[in-house]
Amino acid sequence: MKKQIRVLTHAGVSRRQLMKMTSAALVGSVAPNLMSSAAYASDVKGELNYMTYETFGRDVFVDNALEVLGFEIKPTVAANADEMVAKLRAGAKGQFDFITPVHTHVKVMAKLGLIQPVDSSKLTNFNQVYPEFQNMEAWNPGGECYGMPGIWGANAIAFNREMTGEIDSIDALFDPKFKGKIGMHNAYWSSLIVAAFKLGIEKPFAMDEAELQECKKLLIAQKPLVRTYWSNIAEVRSALGSGELALAFTFLSVVAPLRKAGLDIGWVWPKEGAVGWTDGFSIIDGTDKAEQALEYLDYAIGPDYGQVLAEKTRYATVSSEAVERLDPSFVKEIGMDVSQLDKLTFLDIPDNEVRYQEIWNEVRNA
Amino acid sequence: MTELSTPKSDICPDGAAGQSHFFRRFKAQSQAERGRSILALPGLLFLTVFFVVPLIGIIVVSFGETKDFEILYNFNVKNYQKVLEPLYFDVIVRTLKIAILVATVSLLIGFPVAYYLARKVKRWRMLLLILIIAPLWTSYLVRTFAWVQILGANGLINYILNSLGIVDEPVQWLLYSEFAVIIALVHINMPFMILPLYAVLERIDVRIFEAAYDLGASPSRVIRTITIPLAMPGIIIGWLFVFIPSIGAFVTPELVGGTEGLMIGSVIAQQFGTTFQYPFGSALSVTLIILILAVTGVMMKLMSRRSA
Amino acid sequence: MISKGEMSRRALIVWVSLIIIFLYAPVAVVALGSLNKTEVIRFPITEYSLSWYVDLFNNRQIGDSVIISLIVGTLTSVISTIIGVPLAVGINKHGSKTRQALSAICAIPMMTPTLLLGIALLNLFVALSYPLSLSVIVLGHVVMTIPFVVLVVGARYVNMDRSVEEASWDLGAGKFQTFVRVVIPSLRPAIFSAFLITFTLSFDEPVISFFLSGTETTLPVLLWSMLRFGISPEINALATITLIVSLFIAIVAQIATNKQANR
Numbered sequence: 001m002k003k004q005i006r007v008l009t010h011a012g013v014s015r016r017q018l019m020k021m022t023s024a025a026l027v028g029s030v031a032p033n034l035m036s037s038a039a040y041a042s043d044v045k046g047e048l049n050y051m052t053y054e055t056f057g058r059d060v061f062v063d064n065a066l067e068v069l070g071f072e073i074k075p076t077v078a079a080n081a082d083e084m085v086a087k088l089r090a091g092a093k094g095q096f097d098f099i100t101p102v103h104t105h106v107k108v109m110a111k112l113g114l115i116q117p118v119d120s121s122k123l124t125n126f127n128q129v130y131p132e133f134q135n136m137e138a139w140n141p142g143g144e145c146y147g148m149p150g151i152w153g154a155n156a157i158a159f160n161r162e163m164t165g166e167i168d169s170i171d172a173l174f175d176p177k178f179k180g181k182i183g184m185h186n187a188y189w190s191s192l193i194v195a196a197f198k199l200g201i202e203k204p205f206a207m208d209e210a211e212l213q214e215c216k217k218l219l220i221a222q223k224p225l226v227r228t229y230w231s232n233i234a235e236v237r238s239a240l241g242s243g244e245l246a247l248a249f250t251f252l253s254v255v256a257p258l259r260k261a262g263l264d265i266g267w268v269w270p271k272e273g274a275v276g277w278t279d280g281f282s283i284i285d286g287t288d289k290a291e292q293a294l295e296y297l298d299y300a301i302g303p304d305y306g307q308v309l310a311e312k313t314r315y316a317t318v319s320s321e322a323v324e325r326l327d328p329s330f331v332k333e334i335g336m337d338v339s340q341l342d343k344l345t346f347l348d349i350p351d352n353e354v355r356y357q358e359i360w361n362e363v364r365n366a
Numbered sequence: 367m368t369e370l371s372t373p374k375s376d377i378c379p380d381g382a383a384g385q386s387h388f389f390r391r392f393k394a395q396s397q398a399e400r401g402r403s404i405l406a407l408p409g410l411l412f413l414t415v416f417f418v419v420p421l422i423g424i425i426v427v428s429f430g431e432t433k434d435f436e437i438l439y440n441f442n443v444k445n446y447q448k449v450l451e452p453l454y455f456d457v458i459v460r461t462l463k464i465a466i467l468v469a470t471v472s473l474l475i476g477f478p479v480a481y482y483l484a485r486k487v488k489r490w491r492m493l494l495l496i497l498i499i500a501p502l503w504t505s506y507l508v509r510t511f512a513w514v515q516i517l518g519a520n521g522l523i524n525y526i527l528n529s530l531g532i533v534d535e536p537v538q539w540l541l542y543s544e545f546a547v548i549i550a551l552v553h554i555n556m557p558f559m560i561l562p563l564y565a566v567l568e569r570i571d572v573r574i575f576e577a578a579y580d581l582g583a584s585p586s587r588v589i590r591t592i593t594i595p596l597a598m599p600g601i602i603i604g605w606l607f608v609f610i611p612s613i614g615a616f617v618t619p620e621l622v623g624g625t626e627g628l629m630i631g632s633v634i635a636q637q638f639g640t641t642f643q644y645p646f647g648s649a650l651s652v653t654l655i656i657l658i659l660a661v662t663g664v665m666m667k668l669m670s671r672r673s674a
Numbered sequence: 675m676i677s678k679g680e681m682s683r684r685a686l687i688v689w690v691s692l693i694i695i696f697l698y699a700p701v702a703v704v705a706l707g708s709l710n711k712t713e714v715i716r717f718p719i720t721e722y723s724l725s726w727y728v729d730l731f732n733n734r735q736i737g738d739s740v741i742i743s744l745i746v747g748t749l750t751s752v753i754s755t756i757i758g759v760p761l762a763v764g765i766n767k768h769g770s771k772t773r774q775a776l777s778a779i780c781a782i783p784m785m786t787p788t789l790l791l792g793i794a795l796l797n798l799f800v801a802l803s804y805p806l807s808l809s810v811i812v813l814g815h816v817v818m819t820i821p822f823v824v825l826v827v828g829a830r831y832v833n834m835d836r837s838v839e840e841a842s843w844d845l846g847a848g849k850f851q852t853f854v855r856v857v858i859p860s861l862r863p864a865i866f867s868a869f870l871i872t873f874t875l876s877f878d879e880p881v882i883s884f885f886l887s888g889t890e891t892t893l894p895v896l897l898w899s900m901l902r903f904g905i906s907p908e909i910n911a912l913a914t915i916t917l918i919v920s921l922f923i924a925i926v927a928q929i930a931t932n933k934q935a936n937r
Binding site: 405407408412413419423424479486490495498501504507510553558562568569571599600610631644648651655662 | 694784813822824877
């Protein structure tokens with residue numbers, strides 16, 4: 001004898017409704033899995049699974065690849081190279097074919113067996129890449145080629161000329177005149193290096209304990225002058241734009257949009273030194289799409305891709321032919337001047353990276 | 367502890383027909399009591415597979431060591447000793463301080479709102495509830511950037527203060543300071559305080575209030591002696607819903623904290639990059655979990671003492 | 675002369691309005707910024723343009739990620755609620771020692787940094803040879819959000835008048851029937867709050883989503899990866915549209931509730 005219960009409650013969920021919801025949820029959670037296990041296995045010919053930064057995964061590049069090469073690029077975006085490595089290492093390696101690492105991580109990934117060597121003799125566009133980028137040590141760990149750089153840049157000082165006047169030295173970042181208007185980068189591989197430049201240390205990425213302590217002292221002394229340690233491009237660009245900062249050690253990409261907004265922004269590689277970096281392309285170890293990946297890599301260091309890259313992202317391409325196609329004033333605006341490359345100190349992961357990180361934490365904590 | 371055996375009669379929801387009321391009630395009660403464990407079982411099973419197992423993994427790793435990009439499981443407490451070093455200890459203390467501040471401020475600010483929603487509004491409640499949580503559907507990155515625009519030296523607040531003639535120079539400490547970190551964290555977590563509080567406050571039977579007023583209690587007395595104790599579970603939960611995310615926060619503090627406010631979340635995140643300090647990072651996280659549990663334990667003690 | 679009660683009522687309304695302004699101030703700034711002609715926002719804004727909205731509309735990357743996030747968010751909140759509500763009720767029927775221990779265990783996922791959760795879960799799925807996909811992200815999000823469901827629902831259940839439950843058993847209803855017909859309805863505000871909180875948490879979660887994703891990208895992951903080169907202003911337009919959509923949802927939900935109440 002089942003009695004129906006009428007109690008003082010709002011309209012309840014009947015058992016049948018509950019059952020419906022449950023089965024719908026179960027189906028719903030299985031379906032996407034079914035869909036994507038077909039997709040991610042990348043066994044459709046001409047499909048490349050690509051781990052990269054958002055920029056290289058933009059529609060324009062995806063469409064471009066489809067149009068010119070017939071490849072369907074499926075980008076998975078990551079926030080930074082550390083995350084990329086962490087994910088690949090934790091086991092997601094089998095999911096990807098192609099990756100855009102920053103050059104510092106190439107040797108790490110090679111060591112961990114996450115990427116495979118590239119036969120650069122097979123690259124048709126190799127020779128039109130600027131010679132400085134053809135055989136970079138970072139991309140050839142242990143003498144073996146593990147990928148090619150695709151874009152490069154220099155991190156240096158951007159300044160609001162109206163507020164600071166002309167600047168040519170790293171001393172400006174330590175100048176009490178600009179107290180409360182200075183921006184430093186919240187990263188040990190930026191700010192510790194800036195300190196190293198100021199102290200005249202020869203190998204900023206191979207500092208020993210004593211040199212690190214020197215840098216730490218300098219940076220802690222600098223702290224009262226610093227408005228903020230910026231964490232990402234959007235932030236520092238916005239801060240320079242709103243006048244929160246008068247000058248900062250930052251990436252070149254902040255300059256163009258600020259100038260477009262009408263600000264007189266200066267950009268200078270201080271005479272003491274500037275930091276160089278490259279992002280490029282590597283092939284994931286164990287992929288069955290190595291040939292297609294190589295084809296894409298070849299294309300990506302070539303003039304067509306380089307031109308699209310420069311125009312759409314305002315970053316400097318390594319392809320000399322691409323640069324020749326561009327408007328000289330545009331080239332100047334973006335700062336693609338390869339003649340000064342030897343002045344750059346390229347990023348590197350120091351052997352005692354843990355100490356670098358700890359020292360930077362101590363600076364931030366002070 | 368929990369009973370795992372479930373007699374067949376539990377599955378059949380029928381009240382037994384033709385039995386005496388007393389026997390039926392007894393049977394129903396033991397049915398329900400034995401049924402306690404059933405309700406929780408699927409969930410606990412789920413958590414065991416998808417959380418407890420990974421958690422054990424994390425704990426094991428925390429006793430390991432990194433060498434040459436590999437994790438050695440040589441079982442040592444070096445990482446935990448490192449956690450106690452002045453640098454990390456300092457950061458943890460600061461993090462706790464900020465998180466407690468953020469949670470308490472959120473509670474004070476948010477309680478009236480939850481109260482209003484639960485007790486004073488009937489018609490527009492749904493609208494207000496969604497309005498309160500809706501700002502969180504725009505990414506917190508975007509909103510934190512907006513705070514920079516608002517608090518900056520050339521931002522909205524300074525613009526207003528300047529126009530009204532209250533200040534001649536822009537106020538610098540609004541942004542890139544611990545103050546900014548607290549404001550931003552309060553903003554981001556506020557809805558997580560209001561919603562649980564509302565859910566609990568809504569429960570309180572109106573007749574209790576009526577009885578109290580009948581007996582001559584003043585509104586403030588009622589709030590103090592009736593509302594708050596009855597709302598205590600909601601207060602605790604709301605406080606925890608703000609406290610816990612604030613402890614682990616690092617993106618927002620880095621964006622608006624300037625050179626101040628280094629929090630433990632940043633340090634933990636750093637350990638999982640190319641330094642591969644997974645063991646140390648895990649140890650930091652385990653320490654954090656223990657700290658949070660300790661604080662939670664204190665809160666629960668308060669709750670059981672003061673709740674009705 | 676207004677009564678004390680009326681005065682406190684007005685004060686309350688003023689306070690609530692201030693909090694709403696506080697909650698929406700950044701969003702309003704973002705909305706304003708979305709209309710700004712240039713990428714860089716300086717107050718006061720001089721040139722207006724809708725170009726970012728046009729760009730947003732044409733941006734497949736962003737569009738796809740929004741849809742994926744919506745799917746993940748909805749699935750997460752549904753599953754998390756379905757698992758979490760019985761869990762909360764089941765736990766809270768126990769004596770205080772067991773209850774606290776179980777509650778603590780259920781709460782630990784929210785105390786664990788998402789970075790660790792993401793990596794640990796990834797390791798788990800790799801060890802199980804289980805392919806990554808949207809459903810795996812959902813699983814990860816469910817683990818992350820169950821504590822919220824359990825705690826909110828538990829807090830309300832603790833306050834619930836058990837005699838109603840007992841009355842229902844007295845009248846011969848079985849435990850499951852009682853649960854569904856009696857307990858759940860009285861927990862409704864808590865369940866609804868838990869659902870909203872869970873959806874919101876999942877919709878804005880970048881880390882676990884990154885580690886557990888196959889080749890799909892959720893919106894927060896996309897946003898985070900934009901940080902490296904600069905967040906495109908289309909995002910401001912997106913945020914504004916999200917705002918408008920949520921206002922719309924709020925109004926629709928309110929109308930639906932009113933209709934149901936009037937029936």
